[in-house]
Amino acid sequence: MPHDVISFERLTADASSRYAKNGWPSSKDEAWRFTNINAIRSAQFAPAEASLEPLSSPEDNVIHFINGVYQPIDNMSFNDGIHCENLSQNTALSSALAAAVPDQHKVADFALAYARDGLAITIDQPVAKPLQLIFDYSGDGVSSHPVLVFKIMPGASLTILEEHKGEGSGLSAPLMLFCLEEGARLNHARRLIEADSRYHLGLNLVKQQAKSVYHGDMVMAGGDISRSETQVSLSEADAQSYLNAVYLGRDKQIRDVTSRIDHDAPDCQSFQRIHGVLDNQAKAVFQGKVKVERYAQKTDGNQMSRTLILSRQAEANTKPELEIYADDVTCSHGATIGELDDDQLFYLMSRGISQDAARQMLIEAFLVDVVDELEEPQREWLVAPIEQWIKSRVTT
């Protein structure tokens, strides 16, 4: 679709003035009614000022970000098929981003308002080796604003391993756009394993054309307040989208998985599976909306969310939403909230497994289930933080 030509500079300037006008989301905004981010607002962050020294021996297909600032592009090394430049030098993709940013989205505006530059990455053929995006954060009171736009050309494919880690009490606000052209495929594995003192407000936008496949899998294990929002638009026929997520919360953490899938074309499919575990006084919300437009006949939209509560003080919220205007569709959602199943526990214990071990096994099985069918290396890469979290729960 042709867009107005909007430079990165203009995009950030526009976002900045919208942010100045509309400010920070509050619990009065429907999209934020379950997630109170007053703690983040009151912390008063300053955008990161870091600059990165070139690495002496860069690895292939690895991009390092420190507080959202990336290593110099001429210091990066990629396999054939990956082309990377500054977003400020690629007006086609900065325009695509401008068109994709949702109206009145306060976090998107905040992310863009302080972004200094971003990466525009074009994939023009199948790439076998995964592209690693390593986001490392440090320092207190620093906000990080990485912006990435991917364009996967017709028939091209890519696997991304995206990791957010680091210390301090900063805020990360990554904003990414993935444009999948006809027949393109993207496997997008993400793990959020920042220190428990950090805040994360991420937004992923996915635009899919005919016959493209987006496979998004996330494990959210870190951060004091972590929110991941994904908005998918299936704008041409036969596109498929998978959104799988595992969230893990303890202490007084807040977990927020928000998704929106717009079926704007016929014969598309979307599948979502969200499993979460909450311990101590953790609080979580999954809110997912599937909207099927009038002409999006033969849509298949499925969504399943399950939450396991391990403690008396934890709180789970779910808001699965369907908005449907086409009649020849199959759409469903299911949601369950509860504790571990007594029968399953009894079954394991009757075979001589201790209660603690049995509980641990059941929790692990419940979580790993979401990512179990993934291919390696994504599967192992996503299971590791789940196991890590369960282990640390037992030892503390």
Next chain:
Amino acid sequence: MSATAETVRQVEEATGKYKYGFVTDIEVDKAPKGLNEDTIRMISAKKEEPEWMLEWRLKAYQVWLKMDDPDWAMLHYPPIDYQDIHYYAAPKMAEQPKSLDEVDPELLRTYEKLGIPLHEQEMLAGVAVDAVFDSVSVATTFREKLAESGVIFCPISEAIRTHPELVKAYIGSVVPQGDNYFAALNSAVFTDGSFVYIPKGVRCPMELSTYFRINEQNTGQFERTLIIAEEGSYVSYLEGCTAPQRDENQLHAAVVELVTMDDAEIKYSTVQNWYPGDENGKGGIYNFVTKRGACRGARSKISWTQVETGSAITWKYPSCILQGDGSVGEFYSVAVTNNAQQADTGTKMIHIGANTTSTIISKGISAGRSNNTYRGLVKMMPGAENARNFTQCDSLLVGDQCGAHTVPYITSRNPSAKVEHEATTSRISEDQLFYCLQRGMATEEAVSLIVNGFCKEVMKELPMEFAVEAQKLIGISLEGSVG
């Protein structure tokens, strides 16, 4: 009935026109248009209310003035001009009729036309009726018989005078004056409605029923119903509604409050058939209703069953507050929308006590250019030990110009509580339709059959007299939506 009349009736039924769209020509006593403190004082004076009731109304009015029209529902309608409505309209009567013989025959004829003969001897045995016409209750049948067992069933305006201690103790205790915009409006200007009190241990000997009729032009109906079931008692209550066919929209903002004590049960069934407007969405009732029950006692139960086929706009969430340990809440709903109708309806189940259970079965059917939304809340509070909820909401789309939406909110703050929610959206299966057609059924008949099958789980909850009417209504509401 003569043969010709019978034919006319059959033809009318077959063409699926709104049957209750006639107007009763009767002299009325009306308040001037507009809402202010004087209107409220006038209503209160007409009803010969005690001072505390007037103060309660005025307080509600003050709260309402500070509130905003809710905009979160998936409903689109032009702003309502609250100053363009008559808040009181009553058929002229010398004084409150002592028996049915004193009721204006024109009114009795109206109810007969609606299929609700008020003369007790003509009635289906075992149903007591309170008939509310615009702003007043015109007749309540079987009162003496009910009084024998200690049951109070009378217009609420009368209860305010005769049983002030009961009304004072319970009114606003489930739906406070400031609960929401329309509840506040109702609290300020409510005119009539039914009051039911079932004493301890009494199983109400017959079904109680209220029939609401809006007749007068430019009026709103603001009824208020209060049902109290004392320990160990049981009552089944039915509610029906119709209005004349008019081009302008009329407002209906009701409040229903239910209270159950230990081991008591209230079964509340509604067949809502307000005038839905014409095919182009002109006219029809705006139905903004707050219905809520409090299961105060242990093991008490409140069951809501609703069949919503009428109204241009439906905004209604019959809810249960499950306070007593082991209390039970149920919500069974069928909402049918056709043409330009819009419905945003569902329920709220708030689990407070331990071992509380709730069941939600909602069936939404959209046809024509209508939009039908299920909006629900299930909340498990920290004390809701071992509480259970099961929710199933299914939507059926008939035609490709309508919309079906599902917006459930689920919150759990107790690990031992279990919440399960399922929702599906689909259309009438081609196979089912083909099966019916090849056996010689007409398309509309087949659709009506399939839709009634889709709603079966809810229909079986309705009392028998209502179930038959409701099935017919669903058929009629969908007519013209296929083929």
